[in-house]
Amino acid sequence: MPAVKRYWEDVKEGEALPEMRIEGLTRTDFVRYAGASGDFNPIHHDQTFAEASGNPTVFAMGMLNAGILSRVVTRFVGRPAVRRYRVRFATRAWPGDDVVCTGKVTRKLEEDGEARIAGELHAVNQKGETLISGSFVAALPRRP
Amino acid sequence: MPIDRSWIGRTGEPVVMHVERGKIREFARAIKDADPLYFDEEYAKREAGGIMPPVTFLQTMAHWDDGRGRVRPPMDLKRTLHGEQEFEFLRPIHAGGVLTARTRVADMYEKPGRRGGTMTFVVMETEFTTQRGELVARARQVGIETGQVVKD
Numbered sequence: 001m002p003a004v005k006r007y008w009e010d011v012k013e014g015e016a017l018p019e020m021r022i023e024g025l026t027r028t029d030f031v032r033y034a035g036a037s038g039d040f041n042p043i044h045h046d047q048t049f050a051e052a053s054g055n056p057t058v059f060a061m062g063m064l065n066a067g068i069l070s071r072v073v074t075r076f077v078g079r080p081a082v083r084r085y086r087v088r089f090a091t092r093a094w095p096g097d098d099v100v101c102t103g104k105v106t107r108k109l110e111e112d113g114e115a116r117i118a119g120e121l122h123a124v125n126q127k128g129e130t131l132i133s134g135s136f137v138a139a140l141p142r143r144p
Numbered sequence: 145m146p147i148d149r150s151w152i153g154r155t156g157e158p159v160v161m162h163v164e165r166g167k168i169r170e171f172a173r174a175i176k177d178a179d180p181l182y183f184d185e186e187y188a189k190r191e192a193g194g195i196m197p198p199v200t201f202l203q204t205m206a207h208w209d210d211g212r213g214r215v216r217p218p219m220d221l222k223r224t225l226h227g228e229q230e231f232e233f234l235r236p237i238h239a240g241g242v243l244t245a246r247t248r249v250a251d252m253y254e255k256p257g258r259r260g261g262t263m264t265f266v267v268m269e270t271e272f273t274t275q276r277g278e279l280v281a282r283a284r285q286v287g288i289e290t291g292q293v294v295k296d
Binding site: 029032033038039041042043052053061063064067068071074075079080083084085086087088 | 170176236
């Protein structure tokens with residue numbers, strides 16, 4: 001029997017998801033994500049290419065930050081519960097930047113025969129600038 | 145460059161993607177996620193019926209595409225941004241699964257850029273099905289080619 005992280009009845013609209021913070025992204029993080037994901041756009045690992053593109057240096061793939069942000073949801077509901085995950089990229093994250101992830105439950109709903117929660121997500125850097133705004137939908141078990 | 149809307153509706157070749165345990169571990173580490181669901185077979189079996197890939201893992205289909213699955217109007221990488229990404233999960237996905245991914249250009253449109261020039265938006269949708277043809281997930285990606293080299 002799978003362990004239940006949370007019952008639908010116990011989640012409140014407006015409830016905050018626990019914050020998660022990654023300190024100091026490194027170029028190695030970008031390279032590791034390039035290998036893991038297959039995203040070899042040189043703008044994320046090649047200094048020469050990054051400069052030729054008008055950037056001071058390489059910057060994080062949006063999807064690296066999106067992967068980090070998704071953990072705010074999976075820690076709260078568990079990976080199997082995730083039904084939808086959506087991100088919109090705002091500003092970029094540079095080497096040395098922190099990624100601070102927060103979220104909030106905005107709505108409880110019934111959809112496709114499941115008890116679900118919907119929420120919003122934010123990833124910001126150490127200056128509070130938005131890296132990503134996002135949203136999620138997850139299905140939770142009802143209290144027996 | 146004016147957009148060529150004849151790209152809308154074009155599809156790439158189907159890409160067959162194996163959801164591999166080793167790749168899941170590598171991906172989980174890359175997003176700094178130590179959840180045992182991605183690493184510990186017994187724990188994962190108990191919790192979720194087996195090891196599952198992280199939420200954004202389907203991006204790794206790039207590894208399985210020899211180039212023919214990709215259908216993308218020509219864009220200048222120096223001026224291209226990833227604008228939005230969405231995943232929708234309809235059935236559970238586990239390590240050991242084999243998925244077929246089909247990508248199509250869903251939409252293309254232009255908007256005036258805030259710093260001059262024209263921004264071109266390309267929306268691509270990918271459907272992931274099992275070998276029995278069941279739809280398990282959808283991905284939607286918005287790429288943006290800016291009117292000039294991207295600066296914050």
